[in-house]
Amino acid sequence: MNPLLKRRGIMQRAMALGLISGLEGCNYEDPAHPDLADRFLHAMSAWNDRVQAALFDPATLAPSFRPDQITMPPRFNAFYSISQVPVVDETTYQLELGGQIADKSPWSLTQLRALPQEGQITRLVCVEGWRVIGQWSGVPLGRFLHQVGADTTCRYVSFRCADGYYSSIDMASALHPQTLLALDFLNAPLTPAFGAPVRLRIPTKLGFKNPKSVMQLAVTNVYPGGYWEDQGYNWFSGS
Numbered sequence: 418m419n420p421l422l423k424r425r426g427i428m429q430r431a432m433a434l435g436l437i438s439g440l441e442g443c444n445y446e447d448p449a450h451p452d453l454a455d456r457f458l459h460a461m462s463a464w465n466d467r468v469q470a471a472l473f474d475p476a477t478l479a480p481s482f483r484p485d486q487i488t489m490p491p492r493f494n495a496f497y498s499i500s501q502v503p504v505v506d507e508t509t510y511q512l513e514l515g516g517q518i519a520d521k522s523p524w525s526l527t528q529l530r531a532l533p534q535e536g537q538i539t540r541l542v543c544v545e546g547w548r549v550i551g552q553w554s555g556v557p558l559g560r561f562l563h564q565v566g567a568d569t570t571c572r573y574v575s576f577r578c579a580d581g582y583y584s585s586i587d588m589a590s591a592l593h594p595q596t597l598l599a600l601d602f603l604n605a606p607l608t609p610a611f612g613a614p615v616r617l618r619i620p621t622k623l624g625f626k627n628p629k630s631v632m633q634l635a636v637t638n639v640y641p642g643g644y645w646e647d648q649g650y651n652w653f654s655g656s
């Protein structure tokens with residue numbers, strides 16, 4: 418098949434899935450026109466982000482599941498293997514706050530646990546082609562942002578993790594009722610592999626937008642990108 422037509426087909430399917438690029442194993446490279454292909458993909462990805470953000474309904478909930486539907490055992494994923502997971506000292510842990518937040522005092526785990534907690538049984542969908550159902554609980558991010566005096570008119574909330582991973586989400590998604598600063602998995606504290614002591618749990622977005630072992634949270638109007646996002650994964654990535 419004409420490689421141009423073939424690429425167009427791939428991109429149409431990727432657009433339909435809301436995943437314009439970054440699927441491992443898919444090669445969009447056209448050796449004859451690398452720059453054009455790259456520029457086109459970036460433009461399409463930015464367009465796709467804007468459309469997805471416009472279509473996002475802050476009141477629509479991601480599906481919830483029954484306890485007997487929880488996937489056991491859970492499935493680990495990171496940009497390294499499970500034997501290399503960093504362990505965060507929970508006794509000295511403090512969630513650092515930055516950017517457009519009135520009260521930037523850091524939060525210990527004891528303080529976070531003293532806030533009202535909410536739970537969910539939802540699905541985590543990885544862009545690599547697998548999904549798991551899990552039970553997470555913790556502090557609703559929207560409530561936390563209001564508590565610390567975040568400027569919720571800002572566009573982004575960004576996250577930095579113990580392993581150097583980072584990601585960011587749009588403010589509407591941050592304020593969504595199912596978006597949690599999760600502390601527990603299956604009613605027990607998160608383990609290091611699954612994001613101890615605090616991870617973002619956002620069932621309205623793909624797995625890679627669920628940063629684990631979050632050390633810093635910031636509110637900003639400057640596009641923060643993310644570990645996979647900067648390598649071409651669609652930034653909005655609603656699931």
Ligand SMILES: Nc1nc2c(c(=O)[nH]1)N[C@H]1C(S)=C(S)[C@@H](COP(=O)(O)O)O[C@H]1N2
Nearest residue numbers: 492493494495496543578582624625627629
């Ligand atoms: N800190 C950190 N968070 C991360 C990642 C990572 O490599 N480091 N990988 C992401 C990806 S791609 C996925 S699919 C989910 C997997 O979460 P799980 O291990 O709880 O299944 O974590 C996300 N959060």
Ligand SMILES: [Mo]
Nearest residue numbers: 543544624625
């Ligand atoms: Mo993922």
